[in-house]
Amino acid sequence: MYLKIKDGAIEKYPYTIEELRADNPNVSFPANLAGVDLEPYGVYPVVAVPRPDAIGGVNWVSEGAPAYVDGQWTQVWIITTYTPEEVNEITSGVAARARAERTRRLQECDWTQGRDVQLTNDAAWVAYRQALRDISTQPGFPTSIDWPIKPE
Numbered sequence: 001m002y003l004k005i006k007d008g009a010i011e012k013y014p015y016t017i018e019e020l021r022a023d024n025p026n027v028s029f030p031a032n033l034a035g036v037d038l039e040p041y042g043v044y045p046v047v048a049v050p051r052p053d054a055i056g057g058v059n060w061v062s063e064g065a066p067a068y069v070d071g072q073w074t075q076v077w078i079i080t081t082y083t084p085e086e087v088n089e090i091t092s093g094v095a096a097r098a099r100a101e102r103t104r105r106l107q108e109c110d111w112t113q114g115r116d117v118q119l120t121n122d123a124a125w126v127a128y129r130q131a132l133r134d135i136s137t138q139p140g141f142p143t144s145i146d147w148p149i150k151p152e
Contacts, residue, residue: 001046002038003066003073010065015043049075058082095142102132109150124151 002020003013012019020043021029030036038044046066054061064076082090111117112125119125131148138145 001048001075002043003046005042005044011042013046013066044073046073046075049077052077052079054079058087091142095136098135098142098145102135105147105150106132121151 002015002017004011004015004019017029017033020038020041021027024041027041051063052061058081060080060082062078062080064078066073067076068074106129109125109129112119112122113129128148128151135141135145135147140146
Protein backbone atom coordinates (compact mmCIF):
# COMPACT_ATOMS: atom_id res chain seq x y z
CA MET A 1 0.00 0.00 0.00
CA TYR A 2 1.46 3.31 -1.13
CA LEU A 3 0.71 7.00 -1.41
CA LYS A 4 2.01 9.64 -3.78
CA ILE A 5 3.20 13.04 -2.55
CA LYS A 6 3.39 16.12 -4.76
CA ASP A 7 4.40 19.58 -3.58
CA GLY A 8 4.44 18.38 0.02
CA ALA A 9 0.82 17.13 0.02
CA ILE A 10 -0.81 13.76 -0.60
CA GLU A 11 -1.68 13.70 -4.28
CA LYS A 12 -3.12 10.16 -4.41
CA TYR A 13 -3.96 7.50 -1.86
CA PRO A 14 -4.06 4.64 -2.26
CA TYR A 15 -1.47 4.63 -5.00
CA THR A 16 -0.69 1.35 -6.73
CA ILE A 17 2.46 -0.07 -8.24
CA GLU A 18 0.57 -0.27 -11.55
CA GLU A 19 0.02 3.50 -11.35
CA LEU A 20 3.72 4.02 -10.55
CA ARG A 21 4.69 2.03 -13.65
CA ALA A 22 2.13 3.89 -15.80
CA ASP A 23 3.33 7.29 -14.49
CA ASN A 24 6.96 6.34 -15.25
CA PRO A 25 6.86 4.36 -18.51
CA ASN A 26 10.58 4.90 -19.20
CA VAL A 27 11.68 3.40 -15.89
CA SER A 28 12.32 -0.31 -15.52
CA PHE A 29 11.18 -1.21 -11.99
CA PRO A 30 12.01 -4.65 -10.60
CA ALA A 31 9.13 -7.13 -10.23
CA ASN A 32 9.48 -7.03 -6.44
CA LEU A 33 9.72 -3.48 -5.07
CA ALA A 34 10.46 -4.52 -1.48
CA GLY A 35 13.39 -2.43 -0.32
CA VAL A 36 13.36 -0.17 -3.41
CA ASP A 37 13.55 3.56 -2.60
CA LEU A 38 10.57 5.14 -4.36
CA GLU A 39 11.06 8.57 -2.75
CA PRO A 40 12.53 10.07 -5.99
CA TYR A 41 9.13 9.35 -7.57
CA GLY A 42 7.20 10.89 -4.67
CA VAL A 43 5.93 7.45 -3.67
CA TYR A 44 6.01 6.19 -0.09
CA PRO A 45 4.85 2.99 1.59
CA VAL A 46 1.98 3.20 4.05
CA VAL A 47 2.10 1.04 7.16
CA ALA A 48 -1.16 -0.91 7.45
CA VAL A 49 -3.08 -0.63 10.71
CA PRO A 50 -5.82 -3.19 11.56
CA ARG A 51 -9.31 -1.83 10.96
CA PRO A 52 -11.11 -1.30 14.28
CA ASP A 53 -14.48 -2.95 14.76
CA ALA A 54 -17.68 -0.95 14.68
CA ILE A 55 -19.51 -1.19 17.99
CA GLY A 56 -23.07 -2.47 17.98
CA GLY A 57 -24.34 -0.43 15.05
CA VAL A 58 -23.57 2.92 16.71
CA ASN A 59 -20.20 3.49 15.01
CA TRP A 60 -19.10 3.79 11.42
CA VAL A 61 -15.46 3.05 10.60
CA SER A 62 -13.92 4.66 7.53
CA GLU A 63 -10.40 5.12 6.26
CA GLY A 64 -8.90 8.58 6.44
CA ALA A 65 -5.80 10.02 4.82
CA PRO A 66 -2.55 8.47 6.06
CA ALA A 67 -0.61 10.35 8.74
CA TYR A 68 3.14 10.82 8.99
CA VAL A 69 4.03 9.27 12.36
CA ASP A 70 7.53 8.58 13.68
CA GLY A 71 9.12 8.90 10.26
CA GLN A 72 6.69 6.74 8.31
CA TRP A 73 3.31 7.05 6.67
CA THR A 74 0.66 5.18 8.63
CA GLN A 75 -2.90 4.18 7.76
CA VAL A 76 -5.56 6.08 9.71
CA TRP A 77 -9.04 4.91 10.66
CA ILE A 78 -11.83 7.33 11.55
CA ILE A 79 -14.57 6.20 13.92
CA THR A 80 -17.77 8.19 13.68
CA THR A 81 -20.28 7.65 16.47
CA TYR A 82 -23.92 8.00 15.52
CA THR A 83 -26.39 9.90 17.67
CA PRO A 84 -29.36 7.93 19.03
CA GLU A 85 -31.52 9.66 16.41
CA GLU A 86 -29.18 8.54 13.59
CA VAL A 87 -29.12 4.98 14.95
CA ASN A 88 -32.92 4.98 15.02
CA GLU A 89 -33.10 6.33 11.46
CA ILE A 90 -30.64 3.74 10.16
CA THR A 91 -32.38 0.90 11.99
CA SER A 92 -35.76 2.05 10.68
CA GLY A 93 -34.43 1.95 7.11
CA VAL A 94 -32.97 -1.52 7.58
CA ALA A 95 -36.23 -2.72 9.10
CA ALA A 96 -38.25 -1.26 6.21
CA ARG A 97 -36.03 -3.09 3.69
CA ALA A 98 -36.40 -6.35 5.65
CA ARG A 99 -40.18 -5.97 5.72
CA ALA A 100 -40.21 -5.25 1.98
CA GLU A 101 -38.20 -8.45 1.39
CA ARG A 102 -40.65 -10.36 3.59
CA THR A 103 -43.57 -8.97 1.57
CA ARG A 104 -41.86 -9.97 -1.67
CA ARG A 105 -41.35 -13.52 -0.39
CA LEU A 106 -44.94 -13.76 0.78
CA GLN A 107 -46.26 -12.50 -2.57
CA GLU A 108 -44.03 -15.00 -4.34
CA CYS A 109 -45.98 -17.85 -2.73
CA ASP A 110 -49.47 -16.34 -2.50
CA TRP A 111 -50.55 -18.87 -5.11
CA THR A 112 -50.23 -21.64 -2.49
CA GLN A 113 -53.10 -20.23 -0.47
CA GLY A 114 -55.84 -20.21 -3.10
CA ARG A 115 -59.01 -22.10 -2.19
CA ASP A 116 -58.77 -24.16 -5.34
CA VAL A 117 -55.10 -25.14 -4.83
CA GLN A 118 -54.48 -28.53 -3.27
CA LEU A 119 -50.91 -29.21 -2.18
CA THR A 120 -49.50 -32.34 -0.60
CA ASN A 121 -47.26 -30.13 1.56
CA ASP A 122 -49.85 -27.48 2.42
CA ALA A 123 -48.85 -27.47 6.10
CA ALA A 124 -45.24 -26.71 5.16
CA TRP A 125 -46.35 -23.70 3.11
CA VAL A 126 -48.57 -22.45 5.93
CA ALA A 127 -45.65 -22.77 8.39
CA TYR A 128 -43.27 -21.05 5.95
CA ARG A 129 -45.61 -18.11 5.45
CA GLN A 130 -46.16 -17.78 9.20
CA ALA A 131 -42.38 -17.80 9.78
CA LEU A 132 -42.06 -14.98 7.23
CA ARG A 133 -44.72 -12.98 9.05
CA ASP A 134 -42.84 -13.56 12.34
CA ILE A 135 -39.38 -12.32 11.24
CA SER A 136 -39.87 -9.02 13.04
CA THR A 137 -40.08 -10.90 16.35
CA GLN A 138 -36.63 -12.51 15.90
CA PRO A 139 -34.05 -11.30 18.45
CA GLY A 140 -31.65 -9.93 15.80
CA PHE A 141 -34.27 -8.12 13.73
CA PRO A 142 -33.68 -6.08 11.60
CA THR A 143 -29.91 -6.50 11.21
CA SER A 144 -29.71 -10.27 11.62
CA ILE A 145 -32.56 -12.28 10.16
CA ASP A 146 -32.78 -16.05 9.97
CA TRP A 147 -34.91 -16.36 6.84
CA PRO A 148 -37.09 -19.50 6.70
CA ILE A 149 -36.49 -22.02 3.91
CA LYS A 150 -39.15 -22.18 1.22
CA PRO A 151 -40.78 -25.62 0.88
CA GLU A 152 -40.19 -27.65 -2.29
